[in-house]
Amino acid sequence: MFSIKFVSAFFIVLLPFSGLSQITEVNPPDYIKTIIFKGNTPETQLPILKLGEYVVLEFDVLNGNEDDYYYKIDHFNYDWTPSALMKSEFMDGFDNQRIRNYQNSFNTYQIYSNYQLTIPNDQTRRLKVSGNYLISIFDSDNNLVFSRKFMINEDLTAVGVVIKRTRDIQFIEEKQRVEISVTSNNNQLNNPSQTVKALIVQNNNLNTAISNLKPQYTLGNQLIYRYDSESSFLGGNEYLFFENKEVRAANTGIRAIDLKDIYHNYLFTNVERASKPYTYNPDINGNYLVTALDVDNPDIEADYVWVHFSLVPNESFKNKNVHVYGNFNNYAIDNSTKLIYDQSRNTLSKAILLKQGFYNYKYVIVEKNGVLNEGAISGNFYQTENNYKVLIYYRDLGARYDKIIGVGEGSSVNISN
Known part of the structure; x- marks a missing residue:
C-alpha cells in the first residue's frame, strides 16, 4: 500500500513591487548531495522537456539512515507565481508519494543512499500541460528538504537565437546580447505584446535569467526581439x-x-x-x-x-x-x-x-x-563561450495558465557584431 503525505506548505518570497508570491528553489541540508536532473539531454540541471517526455530526479543522502522521502509537484505561471490550475488539471494521477527507488553505495569510503524518482510513474502517470513545474522533496515529518524547478514545452513555435556583441560602447568588450525570433506556423498568437513573454537563461542558471521580455515588433508570422541592454548578459570567463x-x-x-x-x-x-x-x-x-x-x-x-x-x-x-x-x-x-x-x-x-x-x-x-x-x-569578456536558452511563454486571451510554446538555444562561440 502506498504511503501518502498530504503536504501543502511551500516557501515563498514576497515581491515588494507586485504583491505576488514567487516561488524560489530551496537548497538541501549538508547531508544531501549531488542533486541531478536526468532526461533526454545529458545536462545535470534545468531540464526542459517536451510534453510527454520523462524526467529523473536523483540525489544522494549521506547520513546512512535510509530515510523515507516524499515528493510533491506544483504548477506555476511564467513568473513562478502559483498558477490557477487545480492539481487534477495538470496531473493525471497522484503525487505526495514515497520515493521507493533507492540503492545503498557499494565499495565506497563515504556511505550514502542514492534515491531516484522518475516522472511519470505508476502513481504520477502524466503531466498534462506545459509550463513551469516544481518538484519538492519532503521527509517523513513533512519537512521540506529541497526543491527543484523544471519546464515542459509544447513545441508549437520555432525559436531562433542569435548571440551578438552589445551595442553599448561602455560594455562592448564585456557583454553579449541575445536576439530572438519566434515563428508561429499554424498557431495565431493573439495580441502578442500582452500574451507572449520570453525568458533568457545563461548557462542553465535561473538566478541570473532575464525574464518578461515582450516582442518589439511583428514581421509576417514572426515576433522579433532585438533589444540591447534589456537582453544583454555579462560574458564572464570560461570556467x-x-x-x-x-x-x-x-x-x-x-x-x-x-x-x-x-x-x-x-x-x-x-x-x-x-x-x-x-x-x-x-x-x-x-x-x-x-x-x-x-x-x-x-x-x-x-x-x-x-x-x-x-x-x-x-x-x-x-x-x-x-x-x-x-x-x-x-x-x-x-x-x-x-x-x-x-x-x-x-x-x-x-x-x-x-x-x-x-x-x-x-x-x-x-x-x-x-x-x-x-x-x-x-573577468568579463565578450569572447567567452556561453550557452543560452530562450523559453517562450504564451497565455491566450481568457486562458488560466502560461504555456511554454517554444524553446530555442544558442551559443556565443560564433558571436558576431
Missing part, C-alpha cells in the same frame, strides 16, 4: 575545471591527493584572471558530470571526496566575501562555498565534499549589499 574520476591518483587540475577518513583532492591554486587577456579554454558552462573509472554504476559506486579549492588573494578582493561557484550545488552561495583566508599559505581556501566526476567552477564575490559580482575575479 575552471578538474576531474577526479580516478580517486587514487592525481588527475586533471589536481595537485595532490591524500587518504584520511575518505580521500582528499588538493587542486592547483588559482589566480585572479580579470586583469589578464581572455584565453579560450573549453568548458561545459558551469555544469558537472558524475563519473568514475572501473565501476559499473557510478550512481552508487562513485565515492565522495573532499576537494580543496585555493585562490591567491590580491588587494582588490582580499577582504571581500569570495565563494566557489558552479552548477554542482545549483549555483547556491552560502557558508559551504565561502573561502577562508589561510595566513600560513597566504591563500583563500575552502574544502567541499563532492562526488567523483568532472566539475566546472569559478570564483565570485558577494558584495556587502548582497549583490553577486561574477566577473570581479574571473
Whole structure:
C-alpha cells in the first residue's frame, strides 16, 4: 500500500513591487548531495522537456539512515507565481508519494543512499500541460528538504537565437546580447505584446535569467526581439575545471591527493584572471558530470571526496566575501562555498565534499549589499563561450495558465557584431 503525505506548505518570497508570491528553489541540508536532473539531454540541471517526455530526479543522502522521502509537484505561471490550475488539471494521477527507488553505495569510503524518482510513474502517470513545474522533496515529518524547478514545452513555435556583441560602447568588450525570433506556423498568437513573454537563461542558471521580455515588433508570422541592454548578459570567463574520476591518483587540475577518513583532492591554486587577456579554454558552462573509472554504476559506486579549492588573494578582493561557484550545488552561495583566508599559505581556501566526476567552477564575490559580482575575479569578456536558452511563454486571451510554446538555444562561440 502506498504511503501518502498530504503536504501543502511551500516557501515563498514576497515581491515588494507586485504583491505576488514567487516561488524560489530551496537548497538541501549538508547531508544531501549531488542533486541531478536526468532526461533526454545529458545536462545535470534545468531540464526542459517536451510534453510527454520523462524526467529523473536523483540525489544522494549521506547520513546512512535510509530515510523515507516524499515528493510533491506544483504548477506555476511564467513568473513562478502559483498558477490557477487545480492539481487534477495538470496531473493525471497522484503525487505526495514515497520515493521507493533507492540503492545503498557499494565499495565506497563515504556511505550514502542514492534515491531516484522518475516522472511519470505508476502513481504520477502524466503531466498534462506545459509550463513551469516544481518538484519538492519532503521527509517523513513533512519537512521540506529541497526543491527543484523544471519546464515542459509544447513545441508549437520555432525559436531562433542569435548571440551578438552589445551595442553599448561602455560594455562592448564585456557583454553579449541575445536576439530572438519566434515563428508561429499554424498557431495565431493573439495580441502578442500582452500574451507572449520570453525568458533568457545563461548557462542553465535561473538566478541570473532575464525574464518578461515582450516582442518589439511583428514581421509576417514572426515576433522579433532585438533589444540591447534589456537582453544583454555579462560574458564572464570560461570556467575552471578538474576531474577526479580516478580517486587514487592525481588527475586533471589536481595537485595532490591524500587518504584520511575518505580521500582528499588538493587542486592547483588559482589566480585572479580579470586583469589578464581572455584565453579560450573549453568548458561545459558551469555544469558537472558524475563519473568514475572501473565501476559499473557510478550512481552508487562513485565515492565522495573532499576537494580543496585555493585562490591567491590580491588587494582588490582580499577582504571581500569570495565563494566557489558552479552548477554542482545549483549555483547556491552560502557558508559551504565561502573561502577562508589561510595566513600560513597566504591563500583563500575552502574544502567541499563532492562526488567523483568532472566539475566546472569559478570564483565570485558577494558584495556587502548582497549583490553577486561574477566577473570581479574571473573577468568579463565578450569572447567567452556561453550557452543560452530562450523559453517562450504564451497565455491566450481568457486562458488560466502560461504555456511554454517554444524553446530555442544558442551559443556565443560564433558571436558576431
